[in-house]
Amino acid sequence: MNRPPSTLAGIALVTTAVAFFASLDTITKVISSSVPVLMALWFRYAFQAVATTVTMLPKRGASLLRTAHPKFQCLRGFLLLLSSTLAFFSLRHMPVAEFTAIVMLTPLVITLLASTALKEKVSPLRWTLVIGGFLGTMVIIRPSGDSFTWAMLLPIALVAVSAWFQILTSRLARTEDPFTTHFYSGWVGTLAASVALPFVWVDVDAWQIWLGLFMMGLLGTVGHFMLILAYAKAPAATLTPFLYGQIGFAMLAGWLIFSHLPDRWSLLGIAVVTVCGAVGAWLSVRENRAKALSKIS
Secondary structure, eight states, X not given: OOOOHHHXXXXXXXXXXXXXXXXXXXXXXXXXXXSOHHHHHHHHHHHHHHHHHHHHHHHHGGGGGOOSOHHHHHHHHHHHHHHHHHHHHHHHHSOHHHHHHHHTTHHHHHHHHHHHTSOOOOOHHHHHHHHHHHHHHHHHHOXXXXXXXXGGGHHHHXXXXXXXXXXXXXXXXXXXXHHHXXXXXXXXXXXXXXXXXXXXXXXXXXXXXXXXXXXXXXXHHHHHHHHHHHHHHSOHHXXXXXXXXXXXXXXXXXXXXXXXXXXXXXHHHHHHHHHHHHHHHHHHHHHHHHHHHHHHO
């Protein structure tokens, strides 16, 4: 069955975005050992805010600021900043691949949100996939293992925040200009991080650190803009399976930069999370197609 051009474009955009996110996480892990987290966050969001304003405000003018949902735009920006904060602290204590696999629980957590907050009916198979995903996560972090620390629970908190963020992104993409969403996300993050900046600032002399901060801003800015464009071109259920490509990119980056490969138990947990998430995404695609056919008939 041939996919429409817009769907193929959405898939290409989301695949490129997750490659950028895996690279961003890898650079973050390197930079976070030399620069305070909140200082690095400020650079990441300031880059996005300034770049979006400089490139788009002259073209769009006041229309760039126009939004029908200012509260949701601010909430999305705050959720993105909170996600980044949790990610930065998580990467200080975890390898990139294992961290990424846990974050990939997000689509399964969206199932829980659909059941509890949105009052949607969830099938027994979906509940099984959610439970399987969490079991896979427990295998990765191994709470009873010698290497376990409470900081390894931070990615689980990140999953909950990211689930709300993705739901909100998908909803805003239906009606909002992607440049407007990108603009607000950058400035909300920048202004919030600016409050703490005077208390965490340190002098940076090494050019490698400045390059890393620049790359974090660039990869985060372009990656999230691609994600917004992808959701505007294709349904979230269609794109979700391709989000799991980030695990592969993360494993590759971890091997190239840190010479780290997950052990066999971590690989097992990563495989369980990936399979459960991918099957859940496939179910979403099938259900959406069935609904579309029922409307036609």
